Amino acid sequence: MTRTLIALTATSLMALTTATAQTTALTGATVLDGTGGPAIEGGTVIVEDGRLACVGAAEACPVPEGATVTDVSGHFITPGxxxxxxxxxxxxxxxxxxxxxxxxxxxxxxxxxxxxxxxxxxxxxxxxxxxxxxxxxxxxxxxxxxxxxxxxxxxxxxxxxxxxxxxxxxxxxxxxxxxxxxxxxxxxxxxxxxxxxxxxxxxxxxxxxxxxxxxxxxxxxxxxxxxxxxxxxxxxxxxxxxxxxxxxxxxxxxxxxxxxxxxxxxxxxxxxxxxxxxxxxxxxxxxxxxxxxxxxxxxxxxxxxxxxxxxxxxxxxxxxxxxxxxxxxxxxxxxxxxxxxxxxxxxxxxxxxxxxxxxxxxxxxxxxxxxxxxxxxxxxxxxxxxxxxxxxxxxxxxxxxxxxxxxxxxxxxxxxxxxxxxxGLEGETGTIEAGKIADLIVLAEDPRESTSAFRSLTHVMRLGVLTPQSALQVHDGE
Ligand SMILES: [Zn+2]
Missing domain, CATH: 3.20.20.140 (Metal-dependent hydrolases)
Known part of the structure; x- marks a missing residue:
């Protein structure tokens, strides 16, 4: 009895994690995709299974139901x-x-x-x-x-x-x-x-x-x-x-x-x-x-x-x-x-x-x-x-x-x-384009104005996993 219960719980937990971990969306940011092409204002980035599934204007990339959405309006997204x-x-x-x-x-x-x-x-x-x-x-x-x-x-x-x-x-x-x-x-x-x-x-x-x-x-x-x-x-x-x-x-x-x-x-x-x-x-x-x-x-x-x-x-x-x-x-x-x-x-x-x-x-x-x-x-x-x-x-x-x-x-x-x-990894990473590995960063300031904006890092996404920068710090500030 106990064993069945545990098994069931484990299965449903796994199902939950899979559903939420698989699809992530970042919305509202200015996306600078690394190709040198035009910026996407108010862009949406959708990530599935660690890869970029859709990158574009909000209308072009509707957020799938059940996706974990992070609103990063006013921010800037570049490749890692x-x-x-x-x-x-x-x-x-x-x-x-x-x-x-x-x-x-x-x-x-x-x-x-x-x-x-x-x-x-x-x-x-x-x-x-x-x-x-x-x-x-x-x-x-x-x-x-x-x-x-x-x-x-x-x-x-x-x-x-x-x-x-x-x-x-x-x-x-x-x-x-x-x-x-x-x-x-x-x-x-x-x-x-x-x-x-x-x-x-x-x-x-x-x-x-x-x-x-x-x-x-x-x-x-x-x-x-x-x-x-x-x-x-x-x-x-x-x-x-x-x-x-x-x-x-x-x-x-x-x-x-x-x-x-x-x-x-x-x-x-x-x-x-x-x-x-x-x-x-x-x-x-x-x-x-x-x-x-x-x-x-x-x-x-x-x-x-x-x-x-x-x-x-x-x-x-x-x-x-x-x-x-x-x-x-x-x-x-x-x-x-x-x-x-x-x-x-x-x-x-x-x-x-x-x-x-x-x-x-x-x-x-x-x-x-x-x-x-x-x-x-x-x-x-x-x-x-x-x-x-x-x-x-x-x-x-x-x-x-x-x-x-x-x-x-x-x-x-x-x-x-x-x-x-x-x-030799340009087919896999380095730009924010559908099909590539989801390696990107979120900045509070505009890196087109000044490269010092890269210091205003708020989030890092590696292989589709989004982490606030504060959780990546390796020591306390002085
Ligand atoms: Zn060297």
């Missing part, structure tokens, strides 16, 4: 944000970068990595809390590709993840990074001869990487010919293997070699010179994604300066999304300052900040040149680098793009659809 350049293996602080030269014995790199590997959900939480619903991890140890955080993402508490895995590079002696004797722990894979490239591709395919990333720093004059040839060989081999080639090449000459080698994405700006006609032609002819990462270098300078002067850098976290442990580390500049090598003094920090400022200006000029040439730009932060925080750093990135002269209305598309294109 996409950060096209992050690293799950980095924390947003210096503890993830042994090459910074300031860690001393304070933070052991293997412990940082072990913690990042054990708790990748921290970054998923920070992203959703910020309004980000997809990220491209463009470099990390093999676990950043094979980890369940990256492979099991069809769920509302995780963002979409694509991951490139270990970086192929000619650079040797990456002190402090190559901690593992086994390939599984390596951050870098060698690029000294053609056989290396074949081996790297086999490894990337074995772990299921979504791309081959080459870290191509400007070679010395005597090494140029040999390394350019290797870069070209890497491109050809990646193409044969069906792996998209993505390249870190921030100097104009090397960026052009990367484009000639068939790169599908440049993961940073060119920052050493104005881009030229040849660069723009190579970039636009092949629809290569250009990911500006305008703030990461300056944030490095901020982080190092905060240690040099022992005064914590301000944390730009308007929606309370930054992991508490990381906040504590950023605010504890004293322990790193106590171990600081003598040459890294106040003057050094100021100099670094000044150089970083000049670099941002060069990158902004190049961004405008790429934009005017019709290049495919995807908003990207390099989150995980010191002071480039997983999640909220995307707000500042968009604001720097706007400050460069890009229209805020266009930045919506660069920060949604174009990121999905970079990740």
């Amino acid at each position: 944000l996409v950060d096209a350049h992050v690293h799950f293996g980095q924390t947003g602080w210096l503890d993830g970068r042994p090459d910074s030269g300031v860690l001393g014995d304070v933070y052991a790199y293997d412990e940082t990595i072990a913690s990042a590997k054990a708790h990748p959900e921290r970054w998923h939480e920070a992203y959703l809390c910020t309004g980000i619903t997809a990220v491209y991890d463009v470099g990390g140890q093999a676990w950043t590709v094979t980890g369940e955080h990256a492979t099991d993402t069809d769920r509302p508490d995780r963002v979409h993840v694509r991951a490139a895995g270990p970086l192929t590079t000619h650079v040797e002696n990456n002190a402090g990074f190559m901690t593992g004797a086994v390939a599984d722990e390596a951050l870098f894979l060698p690029m000294q001869e053609n056989a290396d490239i074949a081996g790297n591709i086999a490894f990337l395919q074995e772990i299921g990487a979504h791309a081959m990333k080459v870290w191509y720093l400007a070679p010395s004059d005597e090494d140029r010919e040999r390394l350019d040839a290797l870069m070209m060989a890497a491109g050809a081999a990646a193409d044969d293997a069906g792996l998209p080639l993505i390249v870190h090449a921030t100097s104009l000459r090397e960026a052009k070699i990367a484009l000639q080698a068939g790169a599908e994405m440049l993961v940073h700006s060119v920052d050493d010179a104005p881009v030229d006609a040849e660069f723009l032609r190579l970039l636009t002819e092949n629809d290569v994604v250009y990911a500006p990462t305008l703030q990461a270098g300056r944030n490095w300078a901020r982080a190092l300066a905060s240690v040099a002067v022992d005064s914590p850098a301000p944390i730009d976290d308007p929606n309370n999304c930054v992991d508490a442990d990381i906040r504590a580390r950023i605010n504890d500049t004293g322990s790193l300052n106590a171990n600081l090598p003598p040459r890294l003094d106040f003057g050094w920090a100021i100099n670094r900040l000044e150089n970083a400022g000049a670099e941002v200006l060069q990158m902004q000029q190049n961004l405008v040149a790429v934009h005017e040439a019709g290049g495919l730009i995807a908003t990207a932060t390099d989150a995980g680098n010191p002071m480039t925080l997983h999640g909220p750093s995307i707000y500042e990135e968009m604001e720097l793009m706007e400050a460069a002269g890009i229209d805020p209305a266009e930045i919506i598309t660069l920060s949604t659809r174009n990121g999905a294109i970079a990740m």
Whole structure:
């Protein structure tokens, strides 16, 4: 008797949940669908089984009976944000970068990595809390590709993840990074001869990487010919293997070699010179994604300066999304300052900040040149680098793009659809169109007026599940 009753109750509860969970409607908002097309005023968005069933004017999308309706009149709906350049293996602080030269014995790199590997959900939480619903991890140890955080993402508490895995590079002696004797722990894979490239591709395919990333720093004059040839060989081999080639090449000459080698994405700006006609032609002819990462270098300078002067850098976290442990580390500049090598003094920090400022200006000029040439730009932060925080750093990135002269209305598309294109997910997410996965955000302010409107996030919908932003915050405000 009791058993039957319980069974019945369970069944009817399940029926109830199914009916309400399956169809959701958002009504009354201005819908900016991410395609760059006209806004839908007073629009209705209907979601069924995690997918967008109807997007349009109220008359065009009648709300089905039994649907859960949320009236968001006066608000603005855009696709979920996409950060096209992050690293799950980095924390947003210096503890993830042994090459910074300031860690001393304070933070052991293997412990940082072990913690990042054990708790990748921290970054998923920070992203959703910020309004980000997809990220491209463009470099990390093999676990950043094979980890369940990256492979099991069809769920509302995780963002979409694509991951490139270990970086192929000619650079040797990456002190402090190559901690593992086994390939599984390596951050870098060698690029000294053609056989290396074949081996790297086999490894990337074995772990299921979504791309081959080459870290191509400007070679010395005597090494140029040999390394350019290797870069070209890497491109050809990646193409044969069906792996998209993505390249870190921030100097104009090397960026052009990367484009000639068939790169599908440049993961940073060119920052050493104005881009030229040849660069723009190579970039636009092949629809290569250009990911500006305008703030990461300056944030490095901020982080190092905060240690040099022992005064914590301000944390730009308007929606309370930054992991508490990381906040504590950023605010504890004293322990790193106590171990600081003598040459890294106040003057050094100021100099670094000044150089970083000049670099941002060069990158902004190049961004405008790429934009005017019709290049495919995807908003990207390099989150995980010191002071480039997983999640909220995307707000500042968009604001720097706007400050460069890009229209805020266009930045919506660069920060949604174009990121999905970079990740190869444009058929599934990145715009608000019927048939796509229901990944969207609700804002109180109009992002066509100013990109700072993304800070006024009120709701996040991931895979059809609508959550108020207040329920996604990871710590109490101060
Ligand atoms: Zn990066």
